[in-house]
Amino acid sequence: MSDPLTQLREELALANRILVRQGVLDAFGHVSVRHPQRPDRFLLARNMAPASVTPSDVLEFDLDGNAVAEPGAKVYLERFIHGEVLRSRQDAGAVVHSHSPSVIPFSVARGVPLRAVSHMGSFLGESTPVFEIRAVAGESSDLLIRDHALGRALARTLGAGPAVLMRGHGVTVLGATLREAVFRAVYTEFNARIQAEALKLGPVTFLTAGEAVASAASNASQIDRAWNVWKAQA
Amino acid sequence: MSDPLTQLREELALANRILVRQGVLDAFGHVSVRHPQRPDRFLLARNMAPASVTPSDVLEFDLDGNAVAEPGAKVYLERFIHGEVLRSRQDAGAVVHSHSPSVIPFSVARGVPLRAVSHMGSFLGESTPVFEIRAVAGESSDLLIRDHALGRALARTLGAGPAVLMRGHGVTVLGATLREAVFRAVYTEFNARIQAEALKLGPVTFLTAGEAVASAASNASQIDRAWNVWKAQA
């Protein structure tokens, strides 16, 4: 029997592989989980391709994005996404940042919010905010969340929801648990694909706010089933 | 030589794997078949991911959705789909419920009925009904068919046809046999993909009612060929 932290490192490595296999991550993107004993810490792989992450590549960070036990480690430039979202959202236990291909179009198409159209994407509710980095970093940024200020601005746009699109860049999704964050990341991509196709066909009926809440509650109990299927494939 | 019921359990497990491999089912959805000796019973896997179903996971249900031989078994919440469709449709021998990705857009795009555009989807005829759960369960349901009343309402919307779309959720398809239900589920997805692409190109010529009937009759003799190909791949 391994201790909870060791198990979580293994689960985080697996989450990386699952997200690659499901088409959410490619050579880029990352997934973090809050430390099980210390809520002011989180676990995140060193700077590397998600598909290659093993438990020993998982480092411990404080919410400022410092690798506490291995200060000289090569770390992800955008670790501030994880630190600031976990700081501002006490209910968040895990964060996925990706360049999810069907989601990016919704980050750049003006006036077409990503929202729950399939019950599997019900957690998205009636609208997903878009973080326009120009409002904070000006007209010539590299679009990356490369410091605390940008991380905090992203967290403000995220607000109380499960996901925030990043214009011309990608999406950040959170969950109460690592498995919920992974589940939501996969079904954000799924919902985006369905929504885009539906919008091409004609006027679309979306989930009501009430349906979104009720359906998200029902789906919460199904997360482990999906996780186990994806684990077997990864 | 195994008895018919044992063979049917094996075929049902295989149908689950085929539907996953063909992109109709993912971690969710289910397929049932009517009991070969007792038409008031049906076979359905216990609550689990379709890809993992083995013959020993197949349970026997009455049409009310009770697992008759294993009352404490963990069962699918939406087993009422199967019970009520099989109750209302004496001609139905098997039922597939899925979140078929190309079909869902037709469940939410208003005024664009899914219909036969390819001869392989001819069984769909001139229109596929859409079950709007709001009309029965109100504005804040979780979209799931979680009781008898919803199952009966779904069966009423299905009427005498081979398929019913479920708004924001998925589709339920039936067949006289298990293989026919699987065949129709796969080609409902295929037809939806073709129809969506055709509608983006221009005004579309669909099959006439007469063509749909004639073509569906011809295709009925081809089901085993498709089944055997899919079996080899699954």
Added chain:
Amino acid sequence: MSDPLTQLREELALANRILVRQGVLDAFGHVSVRHPQRPDRFLLARNMAPASVTPSDVLEFDLDGNAVAEPGAKVYLERFIHGEVLRSRQDAGAVVHSHSPSVIPFSVARGVPLRAVSHMGSFLGESTPVFEIRAVAGESSDLLIRDHALGRALARTLGAGPAVLMRGHGVTVLGATLREAVFRAVYTEFNARIQAEALKLGPVTFLTAGEAVASAASNASQIDRAWNVWKAQA
């Protein structure tokens, strides 16, 4: 060293597997080649799934669609496609009939002819005719080419070109050689995908008639390279 007919049977079995692997054929469709010594005969598999065809499944047919050496063999219902196209087109050495998924939308979208938009699809020229079976078989046919009269009508619509779309059904493509027919079948699907996407973006520049002729002549020398790549994958 095997004789030409034995080699051709092997190549025809391989062509079936290639077309499945390239997404042109699925459980349905078929490919034929004219007999190397007797131009009034052709080779075609017995009625079976393309992926499973072996050299010993290849039968010899006369142009009327009779299996000459094995009169009781189970044969494809639509063998008349092959017989009548080979009869009317002395320049044709092989014929592919498929339900090529990106091509079918062009068979039903009115006023949007499939035509050469990519130099790899240059053989398609400025327009591909669509066979509307209703004009011959009336409003209630099963869309299949189930007799000589329908085969002849299809061949008339084909005319002198390389391909004919079949409304709501699929496409028939020919080549001077088996490899050319396979090459054209694969790139008809490719061109259709490119054309559909381009038409969604804006007004499209197609190949001129002169470009189509010149490009098709250049590509003719590249067929073996594609064949060998596809052979290695099949």
Added chain:
Amino acid sequence: MSDPLTQLREELALANRILVRQGVLDAFGHVSVRHPQRPDRFLLARNMAPASVTPSDVLEFDLDGNAVAEPGAKVYLERFIHGEVLRSRQDAGAVVHSHSPSVIPFSVARGVPLRAVSHMGSFLGESTPVFEIRAVAGESSDLLIRDHALGRALARTLGAGPAVLMRGHGVTVLGATLREAVFRAVYTEFNARIQAEALKLGPVTFLTAGEAVASAASNASQIDRAWNVWKAQA
């Protein structure tokens, strides 16, 4: 320890396999790299399918497209693309020519320039030029870059940018290094897919010129990570 030229031949063979695996090349297309010691020479495979290229298939060419050490070798007809781009662009170290499927629609849809919409495609900047071969070769060319004059005309349209679309044909992408050219070829395809989907949704916010420059500079340090992931998959 092998010498730089031997290493480069191995890397070029790998680049071919990577580009096939990533869906940029199929049976056609080619990738070259400038000779590490002689800037007036480049390395390119003999005329063959990219997936099969081994280090021993890599030949040395002068910028006129002559295979210097093996004058009778079978060479790519379109080697002039590589020679003339490398001649006109001293900053280019490698060139990829492909029929990248999501890019071709942008080569034929008038008035819809391919441009940076995702930060991964930021190197594309505000517009990608389209080479209209008709302006040079007239109305009846085969669309191929089959001589020096066409190669020079293509290089002129390319100008100082990273990529040039070729109407109805494909795209040519360059990089300072082989890995950068491969990275750009893969993300040109990615960006095209995102841009096409976004344009179908509504009016699109593209990267500003400043964002494109800043993001491209940031991404330049990430090329090896992507290369290593693709290498593991190839």
